[in-house]
Amino acid sequence: MQRDLYDADHEAFRAVAREFVQREVVPHQQRWEAERFIDRDAWLAAGKQGLIGLPVPEEYGGPGAADFRYRCVLMEELARVGAASLSSGFGLQDDIALPYLIDLGTAEQKSRWLPPMVSGESIGAIAMTEPGAGSDLQGITTTAARDGEEWVVNGAKTFITNGIAADLVIVAARTDPAAGARGISLIVVQRGAPGFTRGRKLDKLGLHAQDTAELFFDDVRVPASNLLGNLGGGFVHLMERLPRERMSIAIQAGTSVRAAIDWTVTYTKERRAFGKPIAAFQNTQFELANAVTEVDVLEAYLDKATLALNAGTLSAVDAAKAKLWATEVQNRVIDRCLQLFGGYGFMMEYPIARAFADARVQTIYGGTSEIMRTIIGRDITGLR
Numbered sequence: 001m002q003r004d005l006y007d008a009d010h011e012a013f014r015a016v017a018r019e020f021v022q023r024e025v026v027p028h029q030q031r032w033e034a035e036r037f038i039d040r041d042a043w044l045a046a047g048k049q050g051l052i053g054l055p056v057p058e059e060y061g062g063p064g065a066a067d068f069r070y071r072c073v074l075m076e077e078l079a080r081v082g083a084a085s086l087s088s089g090f091g092l093q094d095d096i097a098l099p100y101l102i103d104l105g106t107a108e109q110k111s112r113w114l115p116p117m118v119s120g121e122s123i124g125a126i127a128m129t130e131p132g133a134g135s136d137l138q139g140i141t142t143t144a145a146r147d148g149e150e151w152v153v154n155g156a157k158t159f160i161t162n163g164i165a166a167d168l169v170i171v172a173a174r175t176d177p178a179a180g181a182r183g184i185s186l187i188v189v190q191r192g193a194p195g196f197t198r199g200r201k202l203d204k205l206g207l208h209a210q211d212t213a214e215l216f217f218d219d220v221r222v223p224a225s226n227l228l229g230n231l232g233g234g235f236v237h238l239m240e241r242l243p244r245e246r247m248s249i250a251i252q253a254g255t256s257v258r259a260a261i262d263w264t265v266t267y268t269k270e271r272r273a274f275g276k277p278i279a280a281f282q283n284t285q286f287e288l289a290n291a292v293t294e295v296d297v298l299e300a301y302l303d304k305a306t307l308a309l310n311a312g313t314l315s316a317v318d319a320a321k322a323k324l325w326a327t328e329v330q331n332r333v334i335d336r337c338l339q340l341f342g343g344y345g346f347m348m349e350y351p352i353a354r355a356f357a358d359a360r361v362q363t364i365y366g367g368t369s370e371i372m373r374t375i376i377g378r379d380i381t382g383l384r
């Protein structure tokens with residue numbers, strides 16, 4: 001089905017993104033995967049090309065491109081070469097960390113933090129999850145206590161995307177241990193703060209080039225002016241911004257399904273068995289037909305949700321549906337595509353193998369599929 005999501009400006013942006021991907025990503029991808037880390041140069045090059053920091057207003061050095069379709073274009077271009085790790089890093093920066101700073105930051109905070117995030121000199125992260133609390137965010141135990149003109153942060157976070165590379169971390173911490181969800185606030189901790197250390201780069205099933213890490217805060221002192229948003233408002237701030245994060249994950253899912261199908265069509269037309277291309281077998285055609293139908297229908301929903309996000313009307317429930325459906329389709333369809341590659345599909349040098357491994361976490365982070373169903377189910381029934 002013909003999509004009409006993009007206009008000429010988005011396509012011009014696509015040309016820049018495609019050129020960036022060929023020049024700065026493709027030649028380094030294998031090494032990044034092996035080293036479990038993406039070079040800072042890739043971030044700086046993306047900054048130079050105007051590919052990150054998109055929602056940052058012009059007065060803080062950004063293009064002020066709040067239109068989420070530009071992010072969709074970049075995700076499509078990264079998905080075409082299977083660069084899911086870099087895409088999740090950029091997504092963390094543009095769709096998750098930056099909206100907090102832009103929406104909640106004071107003018108002074110924005111002028112301090114935003115310009116280097118547009119240039120790629122500063123990489124952002126958000127630290128909610130702890131060893132003992134993931135889905136149940138109200139269970140976090142990291143604390144931030146006020147001492148004069150400083151916050152003193154203590155605790156540990158885990159599974160943090162961009163965790164090793166991050167220069168600026170938005171930390172969810174308890175500022176009032178007795179106040180439940182109303183006692184959580186967001187505190188910004190920056191690289192170099194004494195007592196702020198990082199654990200190991202976590203050894204993951206997929207997203208190998210993504211530097212997911214543990215973070216430790218041991219009497220870390222930051223200025224009082226590093227409180228982001230309202231004191232005690234952290235939980236509400238997090239909940240308000242989760243729909244954008246979930247859309248980012250959903251789009252990453254949709255784009256990687258589309259790319260996987262393209263690779264599979266190419267491969268099955270080239271690979272021969274029993275005297276003909278395997279694409280000539282009815283089973284292959286049925287599998288591809290199912291896959292294309294799934295992604296066409298998925299894109300129709302995602303395109304609608306993208307325009308709703310742009311208009312500020314995307315509900316948390318509809319974002320949950322987008323994330324639930326897109327990531328489940330992603331895992332289902334990429335698994336079927338991989339099957340059509342035979343033994344080569346199991347070899348990591350084939351992008352389909354990496355896409356399969358990279359897809360698995362998509363139904364887990366940003367809220368699990370079970371939590372998405374809980375959000376949707378409560379909306380349907382009105383019961384908790």
Ligand SMILES: Cc1cc2nc3c(=O)[nH]c(=O)nc-3n(C[C@H](O)[C@H](O)[C@H](O)COP(=O)(O)OP(=O)(O)OC[C@H]3O[C@@H](n4cnc5c(N)ncnc54)[C@H](O)[C@@H]3O)c2cc1C
Binds near residue numbers: 128135136161204365
């Ligand atoms: C690669 C990666 C990157 C990540 N990046 C970040 C990041 O940048 N920042 C960050 O803060 N976090 C990050 N996370 C953490 C991620 O968001 C959590 O892992 C996720 O929310 C699930 O939490 P958990 O791991 O504690 O699982 P748990 O909450 O312990 O869940 C375990 C199981 O129980 C189920 N479950 C839990 N509660 C319910 C319920 N009420 N009803 C039904 N089933 C339930 C879950 O669905 C799941 O199947 C990342 C995780 C990974 C793996």
